[in-house]
Amino acid sequence: MAEQARFLLAGVMGWPVIHSRSPALHGFLLQQHGLYGAYVPLAIKPEGLEAALRALPALCFAGCNLTIPHKQAAMAMVDAVDEAARAIGAASCVTVGEDGRLSATNNDWFGYVEGVLEIYPDWRADAGPIVVIGAGGGSRAVVYALVRRGAGEIRLVNRTRSRAEALANDIGPITVVDWDARADALDGAAMLVNTTSQGMVGNPPLDIDLARLPKDALVSDIVYIPAETPLLAAARQRGNPTVRGLGMLLHQARPAWRSWFGIDVSVTPELRTAIEATL
Ligand code: ATR
Numbered sequence: 001m002a003e004q005a006r007f008l009l010a011g012v013m014g015w016p017v018i019h020s021r022s023p024a025l026h027g028f029l030l031q032q033h034g035l036y037g038a039y040v041p042l043a044i045k046p047e048g049l050e051a052a053l054r055a056l057p058a059l060c061f062a063g064c065n066l067t068i069p070h071k072q073a074a075m076a077m078v079d080a081v082d083e084a085a086r087a088i089g090a091a092s093c094v095t096v097g098e099d100g101r102l103s104a105t106n107n108d109w110f111g112y113v114e115g116v117l118e119i120y121p122d123w124r125a126d127a128g129p130i131v132v133i134g135a136g137g138g139s140r141a142v143v144y145a146l147v148r149r150g151a152g153e154i155r156l157v158n159r160t161r162s163r164a165e166a167l168a169n170d171i172g173p174i175t176v177v178d179w180d181a182r183a184d185a186l187d188g189a190a191m192l193v194n195t196t197s198q199g200m201v202g203n204p205p206l207d208i209d210l211a212r213l214p215k216d217a218l219v220s221d222i223v224y225i226p227a228e229t230p231l232l233a234a235a236r237q238r239g240n241p242t243v244r245g246l247g248m249l250l251h252q253a254r255p256a257w258r259s260w261f262g263i264d265v266s267v268t269p270e271l272r273t274a275i276e277a278t279l
């Protein structure tokens with residue numbers, strides 16, 4: 001192991017945190033780069049979040065990731081929140097500055113875009129209408145990403161319409177579509193994204209009839225357990241190109257490493273295989 005000036009320390013704060021794949025992901029990266037450091041799961045109760053965040057500088061952490069249920073609450077507890085986290089309404093990553101100040105950002109949107117581009121380098125958000133299913137935290141990061149990448153028409157469908165309307169109000173020019181009209185909304189779409197928890201292990205598949213979706217439309221899912229959701233399997237079987245959810249998790253690590261450690265890492269096939277093996 002090369003000699004290093006400092007021990008690289010980061011982690012993920014969540015409650016519960018035991019299911020997070022982030023320690024495996026960042027642990028693999030540390031090992032892959034032969035670096036002296038650790039990335040630890042931090043089981044932090046909501047009432048302890050502020051104290052835990054404020055302890056990061058004293059503990060010599062470079063920063064941390066945030067997962068459920070801390071992504072919104074942390075924004076009010078740090079010293080600076082950037083434009084992406086503000087627009088999305090959630091922070092995914094905190095960095096400790098040299099002066100001990102805490103800054104928060106959201107790297108999920110970047111992870112989503114890069115996850116798509118890794119599989120389809122020529123993908124363009126402005127290729128045609130995009131149907132997004134779901135209006136929770138994951139959807140906010142995806143929709144923000146699509147708007148930033150120049151999406152023209154976004155059709156947003158959510159079981160609870162008011163949540164989709166709130167998202168449209170916060171993030172940009174979006175057409176809200178009724179849940180009952182979701183199959184029709186696929187007409188002429190260039191892309192379909194599932195951001196709901198449907199299709200995740202333990203949940204039923206997303207209930208949507210793909211008959212009206214053009215066969216060349218790109219279908220992506222942000223659920224990554226299982227690696228190929230029933231929606232992606234159905235889309236692939238009818239000939240649609242598909243993008244799995246794991247890329248979003250893998251690629252959001254890149255800006256985190258740059259900001260915590262000043263190191264550029266990439267998503268290699270070895271990294272993907274190692275994390276897929278933990279799913
Ligand atoms: P996340 O932060 O992971 O996106 P979330 O904020 O709880 O999680 O959002 C979950 C999304 O899955 C929401 O869009 C939710 O729809 P509602 O806003 O109507 O709750 C959607 N979802 C969850 N269960 C669903 C179901 N059985 N059918 C359709 N959509 C569902």
